[in-house]
Amino acid sequence: VMVWLRRTTHYLFIVVVAVNSTLLTINAGDYIFYTDWAWTSFVIFSIAQSTMLVVGAIYYMLFTGVPGTATYYATIMTIYTWVAKGAWFALGYPYDFVAVPVWIPSAMLLDLTYWATRRNKHAAILIGGTLVGLSLPLFNMINLLTIRDPLEMAFKYPRPTLPPYMTPIEPQVGKFYNSPVALGAGAGAVLSVPIAALGAKLNTWTYRWMAA
Numbered sequence: 001v002m003v004w005l006r007r008t009t010h011y012l013f014i015v016v017v018a019v020n021s022t023l024l025t026i027n028a029g030d031y032i033f034y035t036d037w038a039w040t041s042f043v044i045f046s047i048a049q050s051t052m053l054v055v056g057a058i059y060y061m062l063f064t065g066v067p068g069t070a071t072y073y074a075t076i077m078t079i080y081t082w083v084a085k086g087a088w089f090a091l092g093y094p095y096d097f098v099a100v101p102v103w104i105p106s107a108m109l110l111d112l113t114y115w116a117t118r119r120n121k122h123a124a125i126l127i128g129g130t131l132v133g134l135s136l137p138l139f140n141m142i143n144l145l146t147i148r149d150p151l152e153m154a155f156k157y158p159r160p161t162l163p164p165y166m167t168p169i170e171p172q173v174g175k176f177y178n179s180p181v182a183l184g185a186g187a188g189a190v191l192s193v194p195i196a197a198l199g200a201k202l203n204t205w206t207y208r209w210m211a212a
Helices: 002-029 031-037 042-064 069-090 104-116 121-145 150-156 180-211
Strands: none
Touching: 002 042, 002 069, 042 069, 042 104, 042 121, 042 180, 069 104, 104 121, 121 180
16 A cells, blocks of 8 residues: 555656646747747747756656656646646637647657666767757647647737737747757757756655655
């Protein structure tokens, strides 16, 4: 019974933090704001999304020691965001008003790395972190190509709580960078590794806290 209780507590703990990390992701690249600025600030949001995912996913994957936990974590984030998308849709906004970032495939790559290297923590940090950073911008761009123009959504259906100074600005596409996917993937791959290491280090602090 105690083993079952401990395991259940672990997974409930993951649910709680995945929901909270979704709220943090909303602040790092709020899914509605993400829609508003997707084409102009894709690189910034790619970095925000990949680092936010990897820190929590690797933390819980190493915490449980079970390959698959990262995908579980990303799935909770996705479901929670789709619930928010549904809420906005129920308020009368179009289906394309909220773009849900694609976390699950990148989390699956993190799990796969952990499993393929026989649960090697350092491989998960180095290889898994790199794969998350490289893949997330690609999956998100594919996702954005399937919805109506985000800038059109932003101008046509402004968010009611958006202050005037955050009104979307018509972008100069291609003026500052040629490939936002390549730049997002490059920057994401570099930054996701140290952030993954931070997520792994959080386990040390967690165990010390539990033992205190």
